[in-house]
Amino acid sequence: MKAVVITQPGEPEVLKIQERETPLPKPNEVLIEVKAAGINRPDIFQRKGNYPPPADAPQDIPGLEIAGTITAIGKEVTQWKTGDQVCALLGGGGYAAFAVADAGHCLPVPANWTFVEAASLPETVFTVWQNVFRLGKLKNGENFLVHGGSSGIGITAIQLAAAFGANVYTTAGSDEKCKTCQNLGAKRSINYKIEDFETVLKKVGADVILDMIGGDYILKNIRILNPDGRLVYINAMKGGKAEIDVTDLMKKRLTLTGSTLRNRNADFKTQLAIEIKANVWPVIAAGKFKPIIYRTFKLEDAAKAHQLMESNEHIGKIVLEI
Structure with a gap:
């Protein structure tokens, strides 16, 4: 063959x-x-x-x-x-x-x-089911943020989260990509090249975040999580290290987790x-x-x-x- x-x-x-x-x-x-x-x-x-x-x-x-x-x-x-x-x-x-x-x-x-x-x-659906719904425990009516919304993982996460009743937010790297994300069910898609997602979302917050970026997103994610929020990692393309104050996790009862498949x-x-x-x-x-x-x-x-x-x-x- x-x-x-x-x-x-x-x-x-x-x-x-x-x-x-x-x-x-x-x-x-x-x-x-x-x-x-x-x-x-x-x-x-x-x-x-x-x-x-x-x-x-x-x-x-x-x-x-x-x-x-x-x-x-x-x-x-x-x-x-x-x-x-x-x-x-x-x-x-x-x-x-x-x-x-x-x-x-x-x-x-x-x-x-x-x-x-x-x-x-298969790869995207298995990954999203495991990380958003099993680990993230996303529920109907919760706010969900997925970074890299126009990726294969992103388009899958947006559509499934919306289908199960979540309020979906996402980041993407162009206005065209953001438009696609919103057409798929995102309430708001943030062009990270011209807007800061933390600034945009700090008022509504997020209950579950699926991140594949890492780097400077790590602390921003933690700051916008609502009480009892869950932050799930499947990659760290900008780096996996950050200095975290664990009292921030304790005060809001946050869960920080991740997985590989x-x-x-x-x-x-x-x-x-x-x-x-x-x-x-x-x-x-x-x-x-x-x-x-x-x-x-x-x-x-x-x-x-x-x-x-x-x-x-x-x-x-x-x-x-x-």
């Missing part, structure tokens, strides 16, 4: 097409003929040598989410059959013509969605998939969540897809078509 391989740590040009053996599914896995694969920020980190995959995942083929057709199943798999159309969360290996996935980490392609649209779901065990991800199918798939079926695909690339053009992601020009998801 054809696969995109990280030939060495470095810039996008290190991604090369190579021939690899088609993987065989283990007893608990399915083999998927990949039709589309989502591009995610962790793929960039892995390409640069900063985010090693789990030991049981392909070590040099990136890709954390795919959509396609099941062509073979392991002997222990009962919930899927060959021919089923699924999207799946992977530990790696998605940039390829075929990939294996844990059967418990697959979800059906939503009705009337293309493979490209479905491939934009890739290194969690299979049972944990299976439980997430069960919850997502029960809670998120009905939102999709009701038309309250739509995919935002910025651009697609051929598998051979994976380097160009990475260049686009690193430019931060995109709004929504970048996807490889295979």
Whole structure:
């Protein structure tokens, strides 16, 4: 099969097409003929040598989410059959013509969605469900702030939070991106290049904040959190260090937490998939969540897809078509 391989740590040009053996599914896995694969920020980190995959995942083929057709199943798999159309969360290996996935980490392609649209779901939906709703415990009527609102995580968090009745606020880096965020359900989107989100939001405050920025955002987040607020980290692109006065946390009874998904065990991800199918798939079926695909690339053009992601020009998801 054809696969995109990280030939060495470095810039996008290190991604090369190579021939690899088609993987065989283990007893608990399915083999998927990949039709589309989502591009995610962790793929960039892995390409640069900063985010090693789990030991049981392909070590040099990136890709954390795919959509396609099941062509073979392991002997222990009962919930899927060959021919089923699924999207799946992977530990790696998605940039390829075929990939294996844990059967418990697959979800059906939503009705009337293309493979490209479905491939934009797993990594972002799993991440948002875990961090916004499980850790953040976001409730109907609460104020929710997500930074990087036009990213794949951002557009997912905005739509799901709004669908579950939260008041959504976000930051983004241009007026166009802010407009997109508001069209997706944000009450207010703040262009961080011309406005300070702390100044804008200090009167209404936030009950839950999802942050992937870090740096000088850390203390600003803490200052605008309402009593009993929850601050959840999934990345720290501007740095992970800040000097925090813990009495600020104590006075307002704040929770500061975060998580990564890739290194969690299979049972944990299976439980997430069960919850997502029960809670998120009905939102999709009701038309309250739509995919935002910025651009697609051929598998051979994976380097160009990475260049686009690193430019931060995109709004929504970048996807490889295979």
